[in-house]
Amino acid sequence: MTQSFYSLSWTDVFASMVLVLFSIGLLRWWKIGLEKTLIIGTLRTFVQLSAMGYILTYFFGQRxxxxxxxxxxxxxxxxxxxxxxxxxxxxxxxxxxxxxxxxxxxxxxxxxxxxxxxxxxxxxxxxxxxxxxxxxxxxxxxxxxxxxxxxxxxxxxxxxxxxxxxxxxxxxxxxxxxxxxxxxxxxxxxxxxxxxxxxxxxxxxxxxxxxxxxxxxxxxxxxxxxxxxxxxxxxxxxxxxxxxxxxxxxxxxxxxxxxxxxxxxxx
Amino acid sequence: MENSNVFTLAGVSYVIQNTPILTGITLDIRSGEHWALMGPSGAGKSTLLRLFNSLISPTSGAIRFHGQPLESTDVGRLRKRVGMLFQEAVLVNGSVRDNLTLPRQWVRPVPEYAEEQLTEALERVGLTPGHLTTQARSLSGGEKQRVALARVLLNEPEVLLLDEPTASLDPPLARKILRLIADLQRELNLTVIRVSHHPDLVRSFAGQVLFLDKGRIVEQGPIVLLDQPRTQDFSRFLREAQA
Known part of the structure; x- marks a missing residue:
């Protein structure tokens, strides 16, 4: 049961960014003024979690x-x-x-x-x-x-x-x-x-x-x-x-x- | 203990965040006296009052309570012996009974107040035993102050500090409560130290007066000072207060 049903590739992750682009479009349309922050948040989520993934892989290797x-x-x-x-x-x-x-x-x-x-x-x-x-x-x-x-x-x-x-x-x-x-x-x-x-x-x-x-x-x-x-x-x-x-x-x-x-x- | 010093203050100063609130206060308060603390807003009257039951401590100088340094007295016991009423009567949620019996929760073993003690305390402040079950929040301003006074009296204090407890009441009601306090003072031989702005109310009830300005004692002495102020500052203050 530990095998992944739906393995997620990096391309799939990039594809999920399209959802955020949609949100940015909505914010822009309504002139909410949060687009820049959301873009930074999106990039930081990607960078921080990816880095964490590599760090965890390293940590999980320690015994x-x-x-x-x-x-x-x-x-x-x-x-x-x-x-x-x-x-x-x-x-x-x-x-x-x-x-x-x-x-x-x-x-x-x-x-x-x-x-x-x-x-x-x-x-x-x-x-x-x-x-x-x-x-x-x-x-x-x-x-x-x-x-x-x-x-x-x-x-x-x-x-x-x-x-x-x-x-x-x-x-x-x-x-x-x-x-x-x-x-x-x-x-x-x-x-x-x-x-x-x-x-x-x-x-x-x-x-x-x-x-x-x-x-x-x-x-x-x-x-x-x-x-x-x-x-x-x-x-x-x-x-x-x-x-x-x-x-x-x-x-x-x-x-x-x-x-x-x-x-x-x-x- | 008649006429012995209850409080002796020697060169007491209080500074908060580099701002002097009280400077060089030297004062003797004897048992059974009724002092009125007067002075303009910000003169340090409430601060002085809070020093007596150790709600704050002086930055410098010494306070003695019955000759003993205040800082060496048991603070819980001191605060019971030196009761305090504030401008606004703060009652906790619940009934009048809950408020009257509040202080006993902090004592071990928990003392039991006899029903008569509670009703007697209420009657003393002009309320009826029927008030025991009344919800505190439904009381009027005057009734709240009376309940707060009854609660303090149940601690059997020897000193009563009054930080303008009648300030938010209309003048006839304020006079009524002060009359009540004056009666209690005689009946229970209380020492009363009270902040007041109104020369008329001071004249009616107090025996000694102390005039503070900018944290310093300008005048202190018997109540006749109200009619024969020695300084221009006090004289001006009295004129303005009476106007």
């Missing part, structure tokens, strides 16, 4: 555990830097880069480790065909939802400053004073993932599963993979969100349990 661990660590570092850089609010949060790197590392160790060892029973555990794509999925998804959570959290703190001050003035510990802010932030970041779990299979087939079916995998096997991936996503996202906020909220308080308004003003 040393230390190489794989190094590679996953590099993925975490790059992702953390990207997550840190793309958030203007996070730039002012003390230790944010360290927090996000630490939490991503812990999430990868626990979730990736569980999937490889106890679920897929991969032998050896660092088998690159399993380890690299799954690590990529965990890191990418966790990073996206974490960015949403932290942005929302800072917004909630600004919005709820009076409420937080009131709670602190009544003797509430910081964690109790910002509990509602944390709850709303985590909910907002996780709802899209949870909603996609509600809708999956009803309207659209998820990308991973579609790709597997197209390449000739039995749909029953493909769905099993997809179910595992969905569970893995939601676990990684929940874990990262909660842990990041558990460490980030402390940065907004002094040891005297005072809200650091100076950080909010700079956000």
């Amino acid at each position: 040393h555990w230390l190489f794989m661990v190094g590679l996953v660590s590099l993925m975490i570092l790059v992702a953390s830097y990207e997550g840190y850089r793309r958030q203007k609010t996070a730039l002012h949060i003390p230790h944010y880069f360290i927090i996000i790197t630490g939490v991503l590392t812990l999430t990868v160790i626990l979730v990736l480790g569980s999937v490889l060892t106890f679920i897929l029973h991969v032998q050896p555990w660092y088998y690159p065909y399993a380890m690299i794509p799954i690590a990529g999925m965990i890191i990418g998804n966790a990073l996206n939802t974490t960015s949403l959570t932290v942005n929302r959290f800072v917004g909630e703190l600004e919005h709820r400053e009076a409420e937080i001050d009131m709670l602190l003035s009544l003797g509430a510990p910081p964690r109790a004073a910002i509990h509602d802010a944390i709850r709303e932030s985590v909910k907002a970041a996780l709802l899209p993932t949870v909603n996609s779990m509600m809708m999956v299979g009803l309207v659209q087939l998820p990308g991973v599963m579609t790709g597997q079916i197209l390449s000739g995998i039995d749909p029953l096997i493909a769905v099993r993979y997809q179910i595992m991936i969905m569970y893995m996503w939601v676990t990684a996202s929940t874990m990262t969100n909660i842990l990041v906020l558990a460490l980030v909220y402390r940065q907004f308080f002094t040891p005297r349990q005072q809200l650091r308004c100076d950080l909010l003003r700079r956000s």
